[in-house]
Amino acid sequence: MRYLCFLSVCAFGIASCIEHDFKGFDDTILFGINWPGNPETLENLVEGDVNKPQLQNKEILKVTTSNKEKYECHIPELQTKESGGIEEYDGPSxxxxxxxxxxxxxxxxxxxxxxxxxxxxxxxxxxxxxxxxxxxxxxxxxxxxxxxxxxxxxxxxxxxxxxxxxxxxxxxxxxxxxxxxxxxxxxxxxxxxxxxxxxxxxxxxxxxxxxxxxxxxxxxxxxxxxxxxxxxxxxxxxxxxKPKDVSELAIDCLPVGDAPKKPRSLLKMEVDSLRFHHQTIKFLNNDGETHLKFELHPLNEAEDATDDPPKVTQALDKPPPVVLDDSPVRAFLNGENCLNGGTGWWKYEFCYGKHVVQYHVDRAGEKTTLLLGKFDEQAHLDWIRENKGKAPKPVEHRTSVSHFYSGGDVCDKTGKPRQTEVKLKCLENSSSPAQVSLYLLEPRTCHYILGVESPLICDILPLADENGLIKSPKLNATKQEAVVENEVDDNNKDEKDEIVPKFGND
The missing domain is CATH 2.70.130.10 (Mannose-6-phosphate receptor binding domain)
Structure with missing residues (x-):
C-alpha cells in the first residue's frame, strides 16, 4: 500500500508538472519509472551522465516516501513527433x-x-x-x-x-x-x-x-x-x-542523501511476489523422455531485502524450449470461463460444453433468461450424422468447427425446444490473443447460430475428431510435460515429482 501511495503522488506530480493543460492526462502517453541509483556512481543514464546539459534541463519532481526516503525524479520533455513523410507525400487524398x-x-x-x-x-x-x-x-x-x-x-x-x-x-x-x-x-x-x-x-x-x-x-x-x-x-x-508509434518515456528517480536505490516498500513488494515463485528449471531424462522440471523454493522470512530482487537461476546449458501457456484455453474448454456478448436488448452467455443462454437485465436488476440449448454428446453425434456438411473439414483446410446445443426452453411460436449451432472459428491477425467476438443469428424461428471467433480457437481446431469433439486435447507442440516439484522446506529431502498435464480437467 505504501508503494501504491508513492506512485499515486508521483503520477499526480507528473501530470501537473508536464504541462498546464489536459495533455498531462493523455492516456496514450506512457511512462516507465527507472531507479538508476546514486548519481555519483551512475554511468549509464538514459540520456547520459548527470552533468550533461540534457539531464540538467529536465524538470525535476521531488518526492518523499512514507519511510522518509527522498528522491529526485527527472521528468522527460514531451515532444510531439510529426508523422514522417507528410511534407514529401504527393499521393492520392x-x-x-x-x-x-x-x-x-x-x-x-x-x-x-x-x-x-x-x-x-x-x-x-x-x-x-x-x-x-x-x-x-x-x-x-x-x-x-x-x-x-x-x-x-x-x-x-x-x-x-x-x-x-x-x-x-x-x-x-x-x-x-x-x-x-x-x-x-x-x-x-x-x-x-x-x-x-x-x-x-x-x-x-x-x-x-x-x-x-x-x-x-x-x-x-x-x-x-x-x-x-x-x-x-x-x-x-x-x-x-498511420497510427503514431507508442513509445514509453523514461522517468529516472535518483536517491537523495542516504536513501536506497529503490524505496524499501517497493523492494518488499517485489520480494513478496517472488517468495513462492523462485524457480529452477532443468531437464529430466531418466525415462528417455524430455521433460521440464520446475522447483519451487520458498524464501526465508528473515531474509533481508536487497537492492535488487532475487534472480531466477537456470540449471541449463542452453535455453529450454518454449512452453505454451494454455491456461486460458483450458479454462475455456473446461467451461470455467464463460463468454458473454451482445449489445442490443438481449445479451447471451456461452459456456463451452454446457449451455447457451440469452438474457436481459432490466433497470431494477431483474434478469430474464432463455435457455437456447445445452450440450449433449449423443444429440450432437445424431445431428452430425443428419448434417454431414457440419462435420469438420480436414485439418489442413479447417478454419472452424460446429457443435450442437439442444433441449433449450420451449419456443412459443413452434412449440418445440430451442436449439443452437455453436460455430467455433479461428481468428487470425488479432491484436490480442484474448480477443473474443460473438454474434447470434436466427435463420429460423427459435433455431440459432452462435458464432464464436477468437485466437484461442486456433489452438484447439486441429484437436477435433471426425465429429468435431475435443476429448483429450494436449496443446504442447513440443510434447513436453511440466513437472512441478514442491519442497516442504529448505532441508535436503527426497524429491517427489508430480506430473501436471498441460491440458485437461485439473
Missing part, C-alpha cells in the same frame, strides 16, 4: 484512397442479437431483421443513410481545402489508440418516427493494416443518428493517417 472500396461495391456486415447492419461502402447503410416461416421470409428494415456522387464530389473538395491549409484531421479512439479518420455523413435515410426527420449516419474510416473494411463499432449517438467506425487498410498508405 484520403478520400481518393477509399475509392477502390466504393467502386467494387463492397458491403460489410455487423450481426447482433436481433438487428443486422449492412454497410455498403459509398452507397447506403441498412438495418434489418429477417424472420423465416417455412419458405416465407419477412423482412423488417430501415435505411440509416445514403451516399451519392454529388456528396462524394463535395467531400473531395472539402478534404482538398483542408490539405491545402495543412489542417490536422479529426481523431477518434480505437482500442486506446488515437486515430485520424475520414468522415462520410450519409443522410436521407428512412424517416424516424420519434424525430420526424430522416435517419443519418456518420461513417468514420480509420487506418488498420490488418483490416478488411469491417465494422469495428456501431452506436446511436442521438435519436435516429448513428456513428459507425470502419477499419480499412487503404488509409494506411497516407502518412497522416
Amino acid at each position: 484520403p478520400i481518393n484512397l477509399l475509392k477502390p472500396l466504393f467502386a467494387q461495391k463492397i458491403c460489410s456486415y455487423r450481426l447482433e442479437s436481433y438487428w443486422s447492419y449492412e454497410v455498403c461502402h459509398g452507397r447506403y447503410i441498412r438495418q434489418y431483421h429477417e424472420e423465416r416461416e417455412g419458405k416465407q421470409v419477412k423482412t423488417q428494415e430501415y435505411y440509416l443513410g445514403h451516399w451519392s456522387p454529388e456528396k462524394q464530389t463535395k467531400l473531395e473538395a472539402e478534404i482538398q481545402a483542408l490539405q491545402e491549409t495543412k489542417a490536422t484531421p479529426k481523431t477518434t479512439k480505437v482500442e486506446g489508440l488515437t486515430l485520424p479518420y475520414v468522415e462520410m455523413a450519409m443522410d436521407d435515410g428512412t424517416v424516424c418516427d420519434l424525430s420526424g426527420k430522416p435517419r443519418m449516419t456518420k461513417v468514420l474510416y480509420v487506418c488498420y493494416a490488418h483490416g478488411k473494411h469491417e465494422v469495428y463499432s456501431f452506436k446511436e449517438t442521438a435519436t435516429c443518428e448513428y456513428e459507425i467506425i470502419i477499419l480499412s487498410p487503404l488509409l494506411c498508405d497516407h502518412p497522416q493517417f
Whole structure:
C-alpha cells in the first residue's frame, strides 16, 4: 500500500508538472519509472551522465516516501513527433484512397442479437431483421443513410481545402489508440418516427493494416443518428493517417542523501511476489523422455531485502524450449470461463460444453433468461450424422468447427425446444490473443447460430475428431510435460515429482 501511495503522488506530480493543460492526462502517453541509483556512481543514464546539459534541463519532481526516503525524479520533455513523410507525400487524398472500396461495391456486415447492419461502402447503410416461416421470409428494415456522387464530389473538395491549409484531421479512439479518420455523413435515410426527420449516419474510416473494411463499432449517438467506425487498410498508405508509434518515456528517480536505490516498500513488494515463485528449471531424462522440471523454493522470512530482487537461476546449458501457456484455453474448454456478448436488448452467455443462454437485465436488476440449448454428446453425434456438411473439414483446410446445443426452453411460436449451432472459428491477425467476438443469428424461428471467433480457437481446431469433439486435447507442440516439484522446506529431502498435464480437467 505504501508503494501504491508513492506512485499515486508521483503520477499526480507528473501530470501537473508536464504541462498546464489536459495533455498531462493523455492516456496514450506512457511512462516507465527507472531507479538508476546514486548519481555519483551512475554511468549509464538514459540520456547520459548527470552533468550533461540534457539531464540538467529536465524538470525535476521531488518526492518523499512514507519511510522518509527522498528522491529526485527527472521528468522527460514531451515532444510531439510529426508523422514522417507528410511534407514529401504527393499521393492520392484520403478520400481518393477509399475509392477502390466504393467502386467494387463492397458491403460489410455487423450481426447482433436481433438487428443486422449492412454497410455498403459509398452507397447506403441498412438495418434489418429477417424472420423465416417455412419458405416465407419477412423482412423488417430501415435505411440509416445514403451516399451519392454529388456528396462524394463535395467531400473531395472539402478534404482538398483542408490539405491545402495543412489542417490536422479529426481523431477518434480505437482500442486506446488515437486515430485520424475520414468522415462520410450519409443522410436521407428512412424517416424516424420519434424525430420526424430522416435517419443519418456518420461513417468514420480509420487506418488498420490488418483490416478488411469491417465494422469495428456501431452506436446511436442521438435519436435516429448513428456513428459507425470502419477499419480499412487503404488509409494506411497516407502518412497522416498511420497510427503514431507508442513509445514509453523514461522517468529516472535518483536517491537523495542516504536513501536506497529503490524505496524499501517497493523492494518488499517485489520480494513478496517472488517468495513462492523462485524457480529452477532443468531437464529430466531418466525415462528417455524430455521433460521440464520446475522447483519451487520458498524464501526465508528473515531474509533481508536487497537492492535488487532475487534472480531466477537456470540449471541449463542452453535455453529450454518454449512452453505454451494454455491456461486460458483450458479454462475455456473446461467451461470455467464463460463468454458473454451482445449489445442490443438481449445479451447471451456461452459456456463451452454446457449451455447457451440469452438474457436481459432490466433497470431494477431483474434478469430474464432463455435457455437456447445445452450440450449433449449423443444429440450432437445424431445431428452430425443428419448434417454431414457440419462435420469438420480436414485439418489442413479447417478454419472452424460446429457443435450442437439442444433441449433449450420451449419456443412459443413452434412449440418445440430451442436449439443452437455453436460455430467455433479461428481468428487470425488479432491484436490480442484474448480477443473474443460473438454474434447470434436466427435463420429460423427459435433455431440459432452462435458464432464464436477468437485466437484461442486456433489452438484447439486441429484437436477435433471426425465429429468435431475435443476429448483429450494436449496443446504442447513440443510434447513436453511440466513437472512441478514442491519442497516442504529448505532441508535436503527426497524429491517427489508430480506430473501436471498441460491440458485437461485439473
